[in-house]
Amino acid sequence: MKLGVVRAYMLKEFMELIRSRLITVVYLLPTMIIILFGYGIRMEVTHARTVIIDHDHSKLSADLASRFQHSKYFDTRILSITEQEALHRIKQAKTDILVIIPESFEKRLLKGVGSELGVFVDAAFPVRGETMSNYVKGVIYTAAAELMPKKQVHLITIDSRNLFNQAMRDEDAIVPGLLGLILLVAPAILSALLIVKEKEEGTIFNFFSSPVKKSEFIIAKLVPAFLLHSVNIFVLFLWATYLFQVPFRGSFTLFWFAGELYIVVSLGIGLLVSIITRTQIVAIVLTIIITIIPGFLYSGMLMPISSMSGESKIEAHIYPVMYYNHIIYDTFLIGQGLASPKIQLYLAILFLYALGIVLLGSMLMKKEIR
Amino acid sequence: MRLFGALVTKEIIAFFRSWGLVAVVLYSFTLDIYIAGKGIEMQAKNVSVGYVDETGGGISRKILSRLHAPQFQKPVLFLSQKALYDAIRNREIMVGILFDHDFEKSYEKNGHAQLNVLLDAIASTQSFQALQYLQNIVLNFSDISVPVELKIHKLFNPNARTDWFMSLAEMLSVTTLLGVILTAAVFVREKENGTWDIMLLMPIDPKLIILAKSFSQVLILMGGLVIATGIVLFGAFGLPINQSLWAFFLLSFFYAFTSAGIGLFVAAVSKSMLQVAQLSILIMMPLIFLSGAWTPIHAMHPMLQELSLISPLRYYIEGSESIFFRGTSFEDLWPYFAGVIVLGGMLYWYGFQKIGKLF
Numbered sequence: 001m002k003l004g005v006v007r008a009y010m011l012k013e014f015m016e017l018i019r020s021r022l023i024t025v026v027y028l029l030p031t032m033i034i035i036l037f038g039y040g041i042r043m044e045v046t047h048a049r050t051v052i053i054d055h056d057h058s059k060l061s062a063d064l065a066s067r068f069q070h071s072k073y074f075d076t077r078i079l080s081i082t083e084q085e086a087l088h089r090i091k092q093a094k095t096d097i098l099v100i101i102p103e104s105f106e107k108r109l110l111k112g113v114g115s116e117l118g119v120f121v122d123a124a125f126p127v128r129g130e131t132m133s134n135y136v137k138g139v140i141y142t143a144a145a146e147l148m149p150k151k152q153v154h155l156i157t158i159d160s161r162n163l164f165n166q167a168m169r170d171e172d173a174i175v176p177g178l179l180g181l182i183l184l185v186a187p188a189i190l191s192a193l194l195i196v197k198e199k200e201e202g203t204i205f206n207f208f209s210s211p212v213k214k215s216e217f218i219i220a221k222l223v224p225a226f227l228l229h230s231v232n233i234f235v236l237f238l239w240a241t242y243l244f245q246v247p248f249r250g251s252f253t254l255f256w257f258a259g260e261l262y263i264v265v266s267l268g269i270g271l272l273v274s275i276i277t278r279t280q281i282v283a284i285v286l287t288i289i290i291t292i293i294p295g296f297l298y299s300g301m302l303m304p305i306s307s308m309s310g311e312s313k314i315e316a317h318i319y320p321v322m323y324y325n326h327i328i329y330d331t332f333l334i335g336q337g338l339a340s341p342k343i344q345l346y347l348a349i350l351f352l353y354a355l356g357i358v359l360l361g362s363m364l365m366k367k368e369i370r
Numbered sequence: 371m372r373l374f375g376a377l378v379t380k381e382i383i384a385f386f387r388s389w390g391l392v393a394v395v396l397y398s399f400t401l402d403i404y405i406a407g408k409g410i411e412m413q414a415k416n417v418s419v420g421y422v423d424e425t426g427g428g429i430s431r432k433i434l435s436r437l438h439a440p441q442f443q444k445p446v447l448f449l450s451q452k453a454l455y456d457a458i459r460n461r462e463i464m465v466g467i468l469f470d471h472d473f474e475k476s477y478e479k480n481g482h483a484q485l486n487v488l489l490d491a492i493a494s495t496q497s498f499q500a501l502q503y504l505q506n507i508v509l510n511f512s513d514i515s516v517p518v519e520l521k522i523h524k525l526f527n528p529n530a531r532t533d534w535f536m537s538l539a540e541m542l543s544v545t546t547l548l549g550v551i552l553t554a555a556v557f558v559r560e561k562e563n564g565t566w567d568i569m570l571l572m573p574i575d576p577k578l579i580i581l582a583k584s585f586s587q588v589l590i591l592m593g594g595l596v597i598a599t600g601i602v603l604f605g606a607f608g609l610p611i612n613q614s615l616w617a618f619f620l621l622s623f624f625y626a627f628t629s630a631g632i633g634l635f636v637a638a639v640s641k642s643m644l645q646v647a648q649l650s651i652l653i654m655m656p657l658i659f660l661s662g663a664w665t666p667i668h669a670m671h672p673m674l675q676e677l678s679l680i681s682p683l684r685y686y687i688e689g690s691e692s693i694f695f696r697g698t699s700f701e702d703l704w705p706y707f708a709g710v711i712v713l714g715g716m717l718y719w720y721g722f723q724k725i726g727k728l729f
Contacts, residue, residue, distance in 0.1 A: 123526055123528060125691075187479060281551060281552075288547065288651070307415060326461065329461070
């Protein structure tokens with residue numbers, strides 16, 4: 001390998017990245033994603049638009065309604081409209097929850113006959129629907145328990161401790177996972193264009209006809225992208241800890257090292273795409289599709305890996321996101337560091353992954369006209 | 371009109387010639403949607419549970435026997451609290467239950483006992499839901515009878531199936547992505563090759579060329595949508611449809627033009643495919659994100675909520691949700707149609723003006 005050649009080629013690549021404004025993708029995209037998604041993904045449901053129809057007009061029903069009104073989870077309005085009209089409002093997506101208190105609700109309860117409450121929840125967005133119905137249940141059962149005669153027979157209460165994220169903040173749960181997504185998508189998009197661009201423009205013939213070796217070519221292509229993206233590890237870290245106030249409890253060296261390895265992996269994925277495709281447009285669409293979905297699915301941020309089963313569990317183990325994110329969540333929220341055998345294993349897997357994918361790329365790369 | 375037809379046919383033939391592109395489009399409209407629908411599950415299901423049992427195992431056994439599929443995996447026994455804690459740290463277990471020494475004793479004696487539960491709160495949604503399941507199980511176990519019967523109806527999606535929603539949202543996102551990139555590519559490729567200038571010099575109205583070119587991409591999208599709706603949405607996931615399918619295709623047709631409009635805009639301001647890629651990603655990420663496909667609009671930061679008003683995808687997704695699930699009547703669908711058409715019209719008009727000139 002001739003170092004002088006590699007250096008000259010790298011310099012050319014650097015200049016091109018800067019000149020072609022690809023550099024904006026390198027620095028604008030990760031920051032944009034973390035800010036948008038970090039602020040945007042909210043699992044918790046607040047301000048569910050609730051309509052209560054009170055047919056009873058009693059003290060009890062008013063008490064129940066006021067419990068809804070005083071909760072931050074509901075934006076409650078008591079309307080005297082028919083049920084048909086209320087259902088129509090749900091169909092127009094103007095109302096999320098409808099609670100119907102029947103006539104003689106209080107009377108029946110006082111007699112101990114038992115009564116029914118009708119609740120309608122818009123479950124077009126299923127998770128939200130499920131959460132809202134749980135909230136409604138919570139409010140009504142608490143109310144019922146308080147109004148019940150106090151005879152305590154056999155009651156088990158639950159004392160729960162939230163580990164790693166005591167306040168159950170959405171930011172703490174999501175932002176570290178976003179790192180795994182961003183550092184997969186952004187470097188891959190960049191490197192996916194590196195070779196296919198030359199193919200489409202025909203400049204690849206310069207490489208075919210020059211004495212530059214395949215390995216030198218790939219190193220020269222990947223190193224500038226790698227260096228530019230390495231900066232992002234720190235940029236994203238700052239956004240996470242300062243802007244989103246996610247605590248950092250582990251080893252920074254581990255975080256940094258794992259990040260560099262992971263960038264090699266995602267550059268490698270882009271490299272493979274760049275080698276097998278012929279046009280830039282196909283390369284871009286393909287990269288977006290094969291990185292964003294797994295980046296979300298197997299990041300453990302929307303769905304914990306331990307809850308997966310069957311094919312999705314296997315797929316999760318194929319993509320690199322899971323391994324990296326385990327380390328990321330550990331360094332941010334848990335703080336075990338290298339002491340944990342699982343982290344040692346995952347680091348080793350990431351290393352082999354990086355090595356394997358770059359080797360595969362250089363094997364598939366041909367230095368001839370196809 | 372014949373000219374228009376010829377131009378459209380030419381573009382469609384060009385599309386089918388690039389087999390890579392055809393493969394990618396087909397993949398996006400079938401397998402990709404299927405994977406997203408199957409894979410993304412935000413509901414707490416199949417939650418991993420571990421427990422430490424220091425009691426004799428009477429009541430604890432009974433409680434554990436109520437933790438079963440689909441909500442919970444089979445509970446795993448740990449011999450010490452430390453082992454359980456380590457498993458949670460390694461994220462192998464999400465919910466840890468501790469039955470300590472006097473749990474059963476105090477239950478028999480005082481009728482009251484406390485159950486200690488450890489939650490991996492990193493998966494905050496699921497652990498919160500799992501806790502609620504657990505609370506319900508324990509409440510049923512204790513003999514409290516509430517005189518109020520709660521009848522909860524989950525409208526439109528009674529079993530809260532996530533795959534229905536996710537596959538639909540993914541299909542609409544894919545439509546946006548391809549709509550923008552394909553249209554932009556069609557124009558920029560000619561710009562790059564220099565053939566666009568020749569096109570403009572020909573004795574054909576440039577507006578007709580632009581319209582025909584973007585119409586051809588709209589046709590490709592519509593083809594993809596029909597395939598995706600038929601095979602994936604109805605075939606694989608069995609989505610219900612409570613409004614007419616035609617309403618959806620009509621809305622989609624307008625939306626396809628809107629996304630082509632964004633593509634035109636991108637093509638107008640960029641000079642190479644590289645810039646197209648950059649710009650479309652930069653525009654699309656927020657667009658898809660703010661649409662409510664991933665999180666509902668009402669749960670977002672208030673500023674993002676305002677911003678989402680200018681995302682045409684927002685209207686498309688809400689409209690499609692209403693068509694498929696809510697079965698909203700035709701006259702109540704007008705805000706969605708209006709949103710898509712107005713925003714799309716503006717974008718299209720801008721791109722139209724800008725790209726119809728020599729560079």
